[in-house]
Amino acid sequence: MSAVRRPPYYLGIDLGGTNIKSGVVDDAGQSCSSVSLKTQATLGPDVGLETLAEAARRAVKASGLDWKEIVAVGLGSPGTMDIEAGMLLEPPNLPGWDNLPIRQRLADLLDKPTVLQNDANAAAYGEFWAGAGRDAKSLGLFTLGTGIGCGIIDHGRIIVGRHSNGAECGHMIIQMENARQCSCGAYGHLEAYASATALVKRANEALDEGISSRLHEVRGKGLLTSRAIAEAAESGDALARRLMRETARYLAVGAVNLMNTIDPDMILFGGGMIAAGTTLLNDIRGDIQSLAFPIPAARTVIEYAALGGDAGYIGAAGCARLMYGTSGPE
Amino acid sequence: MSAVRRPPYYLGIDLGGTNIKSGVVDDAGQSCSSVSLKTQATLGPDVGLETLAEAARRAVKASGLDWKEIVAVGLGSPGTMDIEAGMLLEPPNLPGWDNLPIRQRLADLLDKPTVLQNDANAAAYGEFWAGAGRDAKSLGLFTLGTGIGCGIIDHGRIIVGRHSNGAECGHMIIQMENARQCSCGAYGHLEAYASATALVKRANEALDEGISSRLHEVRGKGLLTSRAIAEAAESGDALARRLMRETARYLAVGAVNLMNTIDPDMILFGGGMIAAGTTLLNDIRGDIQSLAFPIPAARTVIEYAALGGDAGYIGAAGCARLMYGTSGPE
Numbered sequence: 001m002s003a004v005r006r007p008p009y010y011l012g013i014d015l016g017g018t019n020i021k022s023g024v025v026d027d028a029g030q031s032c033s034s035v036s037l038k039t040q041a042t043l044g045p046d047v048g049l050e051t052l053a054e055a056a057r058r059a060v061k062a063s064g065l066d067w068k069e070i071v072a073v074g075l076g077s078p079g080t081m082d083i084e085a086g087m088l089l090e091p092p093n094l095p096g097w098d099n100l101p102i103r104q105r106l107a108d109l110l111d112k113p114t115v116l117q118n119d120a121n122a123a124a125y126g127e128f129w130a131g132a133g134r135d136a137k138s139l140g141l142f143t144l145g146t147g148i149g150c151g152i153i154d155h156g157r158i159i160v161g162r163h164s165n166g167a168e169c170g171h172m173i174i175q176m177e178n179a180r181q182c183s184c185g186a187y188g189h190l191e192a193y194a195s196a197t198a199l200v201k202r203a204n205e206a207l208d209e210g211i212s213s214r215l216h217e218v219r220g221k222g223l224l225t226s227r228a229i230a231e232a233a234e235s236g237d238a239l240a241r242r243l244m245r246e247t248a249r250y251l252a253v254g255a256v257n258l259m260n261t262i263d264p265d266m267i268l269f270g271g272g273m274i275a276a277g278t279t280l281l282n283d284i285r286g287d288i289q290s291l292a293f294p295i296p297a298a299r300t301v302i303e304y305a306a307l308g309g310d311a312g313y314i315g316a317a318g319c320a321r322l323m324y325g326t327s328g329p330e
Numbered sequence: 331m332s333a334v335r336r337p338p339y340y341l342g343i344d345l346g347g348t349n350i351k352s353g354v355v356d357d358a359g360q361s362c363s364s365v366s367l368k369t370q371a372t373l374g375p376d377v378g379l380e381t382l383a384e385a386a387r388r389a390v391k392a393s394g395l396d397w398k399e400i401v402a403v404g405l406g407s408p409g410t411m412d413i414e415a416g417m418l419l420e421p422p423n424l425p426g427w428d429n430l431p432i433r434q435r436l437a438d439l440l441d442k443p444t445v446l447q448n449d450a451n452a453a454a455y456g457e458f459w460a461g462a463g464r465d466a467k468s469l470g471l472f473t474l475g476t477g478i479g480c481g482i483i484d485h486g487r488i489i490v491g492r493h494s495n496g497a498e499c500g501h502m503i504i505q506m507e508n509a510r511q512c513s514c515g516a517y518g519h520l521e522a523y524a525s526a527t528a529l530v531k532r533a534n535e536a537l538d539e540g541i542s543s544r545l546h547e548v549r550g551k552g553l554l555t556s557r558a559i560a561e562a563a564e565s566g567d568a569l570a571r572r573l574m575r576e577t578a579r580y581l582a583v584g585a586v587n588l589m590n591t592i593d594p595d596m597i598l599f600g601g602g603m604i605a606a607g608t609t610l611l612n613d614i615r616g617d618i619q620s621l622a623f624p625i626p627a628a629r630t631v632i633e634y635a636a637l638g639g640d641a642g643y644i645g646a647a648g649c650a651r652l653m654y655g656t657s658g659p660e
Contacts, residue, residue: 161593162468165626168590173583175506253503260498261591263491296495
């Protein structure tokens with residue numbers, strides 16, 4: 001927030017099952033403010049929409065700008081949705097928000113042109129526009145958390161897909177036989193192997209088998225998280241190290257499948273799990289080297305995302321700029 | 331070739347390891363002629379380039395058009411290549427053609443603006459422009475033969491990728507553990523499970539295990555091909571039926587991974603194996619229904635390709651039209 005602001009301005013909102021984050025973003029992708037409110041998803045869509053609007057108003061106020069200086073609003077939301085129609089369909093993390101024309105409802109509340117985008121796509125666009133991918137022409141972002149989100153940008157365009165199902169790469173099938181079950185109910189998906197939830201589950205299985213590890217003590221205290229496993233690996237625990245190595249390999253498989261489909265300049269990993277630090281990233285890079293074809297292996301940049309929890313609202317603001325901006329894409 | 335020809339005209343060439351196919355294509359994607367010559371790849375690139383030029387001249391002659399009526403030339407070639415630079419790098423099926431500036435060499439020989447494209451991408455563009463995908467906005471094509479080729483068209487753009495490695499989906503990893511080895515040397519790729527070669531290999535393994543089947547007799551005569559296996563399945567042979575069902579499931583996994591990445595309107599299957607007919611197609615459709623998310627499962631059209639062996643040169647001509655055409659894309 002040190003650089004000079006470049007008008008015009010856009011408002012981005014990142015709607016999550018737990019929190020709503022909103023911020024004003026300038027024409028260069030620079031954040032001018034950010035605020036966070038509880039979603040209170042279970043209170044239903046009317047309360048939710050009012051909370052979205054309140055987050056928007058507070059973000060503009062915090063930026064010191066006038067409401068009329070905001071050109072348009074971008075909303076990133078978890079799925080399922082019909083992006084073109086601006087509708088939420090059956091979002092699993094927003095119970096009761098089914099078949100909600102959220103784009104129009106929010107546009108009416110805020111009296112601004114509004115665009116809807118999938119939250120993971122918005123985050124990928126944020127990194128592309130103003131984050132780790134700002135020098136890339138195309139990228140794929142895997143967001144590693146409870147699940148695995150994914151967004152793909154190809155030559156400045158978000159791969160939305162024809163049924164708003166583009167870049168659901170957390171649900172690519174990487175194992176057909178004896179496969180783990182995914183949170184979505186299907187089997188063999190990347191998310192079922194490499195999400196933070198899957199990592200903890202694999203750790204629990206290994207501990208249940210009686211494998212010696214300091215993670216037994218961690219689990220005994222109720223502290224067995226992906227973060228704790230990564231820390232145990234860093235401090236030399238053999239089981240934790242094996243679990244993290246396997247995680248890297250699964251993520252490399254996901255990355256290579258994306259490289260053999262979209263072949264982007266860059267693959268980014270974001271989300272809570274990248275707190276594991278450079279060991280995980282370097283392990284992923286090594287496995288990609290051994291699994292990918294030589295030229296993409298040598299040239300595709302593999303990095304961590306740079307915007308953290310701000311990628312969603314920054315990218316959503318970028319989507320508003322793509323549709324309603326006066327400057328056109330970079 | 332019954333409809334009225336729509337000028338201007340483009341020349342397409344499909345370069346294969348065994349045959350070169352070339353034809354003149356009108357502005358609507360309609361073939362006006364086609365000729366086929368032996369590639370004689372082992373005689374090296376000088377002979378090969380002259381053969382490409384000869385195929386081009388014969389195709390124009392066969393069309394009854396004058397050479398000067400051809401606006402531009404498109405060449406579809408097997409990889410590896412640098413599409414943007416117009417270079418072949420190390421094409422496995424064209425030994426000795428390494429690091430060949432094939433686009434410029436052919437342009438010089440023919441004195442026409444020339445574009446280079448990956449052969450599978452060209453075939454996908456052919457189906458998109460003038461074949462089974464002519465009403466689609468986006469599609470993925472899997473070409474099932476010795477290997478598995480793939481091409482992806484998204485909103486009229488070919489997904490070439492940043493290192494000419496886009497749409498190499500035959501090499502997506504669908505099995506991480508106890509995986510079959512692919513012709514490329516790596517493990518667990520779609521091609522290692524579902525190509526015609528892989529089908530015959532799986533049949534041989536089952537026969538070696540002594541499983542009862544009329545395929546023993548077929549093999550004894552040296553006639554164990556993917557076609558023969560499909561025919562045995564149609565006539566009720568239990569092993570052949572099982573092998574074809576497994577093939578359908580592998581192909582469905584590949585299709586679903588593409589649906590969860592690009593989410594196209596349509597997935598097409600082409601190549602020699604589709605001679606297996608509607609049973610294979612319906613099995614693939616059924617497996618996609620059970621593996622994909624409900625909305626894309628319900629809406630994505632799953633079909634066989636329509637242009638057969640003409641897709642490559644028609645699509646290559648279409649690529650020439652995209653770059654040098656006067657009418658612009660459809």
